Amino acid sequence: MRTLSEHILDIVQNSVSAxxxxxxxxxxxxxxxxxCSLTINDNGxxxxxETLSRATDPFFTSRKTRKVGLxxxxxxQNAEAAGGSFKLESQPGKxxxxxxxxxxxxxxxxxxxxxxxxxxxxxxxYDKGELIYSHQTEKGTFSFSFNELKEIVGDVSFxxxxxxxxxxxxxxxxxxxxxxx
Amino acid sequence: MGKIKSLADLRKMKEEVQxxxxxxxxxxHPEQVVQVKVGMATCGIASGAKETMKFFIEELEQxxxxxxxxxxxxxxxxxAEPTVEVTLPKKDPVVFGHVDKEKVHEIINSYIKRGxxxxxxxxxxxxxxxx
Numbered sequence: 001m002r003t004l005s006e007h008i009l010d011i012v013q014n015s016v017s018a019x020x021x022x023x024x025x026x027x028x029x030x031x032x033x034x035x036c037s038l039t040i041n042d043n044g045x046x047x048x049x050e051t052l053s054r055a056t057d058p059f060f061t062s063r064k065t066r067k068v069g070l071x072x073x074x075x076x077q078n079a080e081a082a083g084g085s086f087k088l089e090s091q092p093g094k095x096x097x098x099x100x101x102x103x104x105x106x107x108x109x110x111x112x113x114x115x116x117x118x119x120x121x122x123x124x125x126y127d128k129g130e131l132i133y134s135h136q137t138e139k140g141t142f143s144f145s146f147n148e149l150k151e152i153v154g155d156v157s158f159x160x161x162x163x164x165x166x167x168x169x170x171x172x173x174x175x176x177x178x179x180x181x
Numbered sequence: 182m183g184k185i186k187s188l189a190d191l192r193k194m195k196e197e198v199q200x201x202x203x204x205x206x207x208x209x210h211p212e213q214v215v216q217v218k219v220g221m222a223t224c225g226i227a228s229g230a231k232e233t234m235k236f237f238i239e240e241l242e243q244x245x246x247x248x249x250x251x252x253x254x255x256x257x258x259x260x261a262e263p264t265v266e267v268t269l270p271k272k273d274p275v276v277f278g279h280v281d282k283e284k285v286h287e288i289i290n291s292y293i294k295r296g297x298x299x300x301x302x303x304x305x306x307x308x309x310x311x312x
Binding site: 001005006009010013017063065066069070071074114117118121122124125148149152153154156159160161162163164166167169170173174177 | 195222
């Protein structure tokens, strides 16, 4: 994965397949502390201790179409290669919390990427519940809620050109206002 | 319309366009429109499925084809990512492999518009994938 956006797009599907109705994605950039962290919380079915301990094993997966599961291991590898850390906590029946920390100034830290396109594509595909994306920098915080957006757009299609461009512009403008990168 | 900075701007814009566009009738009858599912598991994303999906949306819109574009998981053809499953109304789903921008054009022009099969189909005896 080349960007943090791609990781997010990938990892969130774990939450979706865990049946989560509330997914929270929090990205924090802090220049003073020189960190960039990605936290994903969900209220999905969670994992028992054994599954959790194997979740970052590339040769472990919960699905049956193939024998590898690379989403989490790749994120862990990227975080650790960029002077950071990776933590995964889960409770069966309650949900899962993932935290990947990168060193902000590290040369190997994947850039944020086109998170506006990523979020837009996620809106099109994820209709089972609420997803909140929030991005904090030293300049401020931008939060984005799927439910709020769906309420505004109502019965107009998200694929409608004006809506698509509007949503993407909205995310882009707000992120550039807080100097997210 | 100026820059869209707030949800209020977004709402205003939606109201402006709502008057001139058709509503999402399609969502009530998904079997009557073209369905495009883009394989977006780790393997797909790493091969550029995000661009493929975005391009599909833009192209279908340009051609004014009613279609629902969504993500799906890994179809088990990781070697051929990005993979796309296209279901024409009342037809069985067809899976295409190695779908880059050029292939998107070809799929839309030949298969979706004219129903002609093209190269790059993954020969399958499969129903739809729901994982």
